[in-house]
Amino acid sequence: xxxxxxxxxxxxxxTEAADARRDVAxxxxxxxxxxxxxxxxxxxxxLSVAETATLTGLPExxxxxxxHRGLKALAARIRSGS
Numbered sequence: 744x745x746x747x748x749x750x751x752x753x754x755x756x757x758t759e760a761a762d763a764r765r766d767v768a769x770x771x772x773x774x775x776x777x778x779x780x781x782x783x784x785x786x787x788x789x790l791s792v793a794e795t796a797t798l799t800g801l802p803e804x805x806x807x808x809x810x811h812r813g814l815k816a817l818a819a820r821i822r823s824g825s
Contacts, residue, residue, distance in 0.1 A: 770817055778813030781806045786814075 767787075771779050784795040785806065796803045 770820060773820065774813050774816060777801070777805065778809045778816065781810035782813045782817075785810050 771782065774782070780799050781795055781801070784790045784798060785792060790798070792803050792806050795801070795806045799806065801809070
């Protein structure tokens, strides 16, 4: 039955997506707020740098630097496997 096959694929996709969200959240939790918040707001929620600066009270330059440094730190953690 083709519908059963599709529902199994969708369940697997939902599980994988939930696992990925959990993994990303765990990685983000390892970062200081000044790096984590810009990544969450700009990269994940799609806010602009200006909107994030207003929301967080950080200068725009700090939002940009925090996101850049945070992503760099996350990449290093992923590469090292920790």
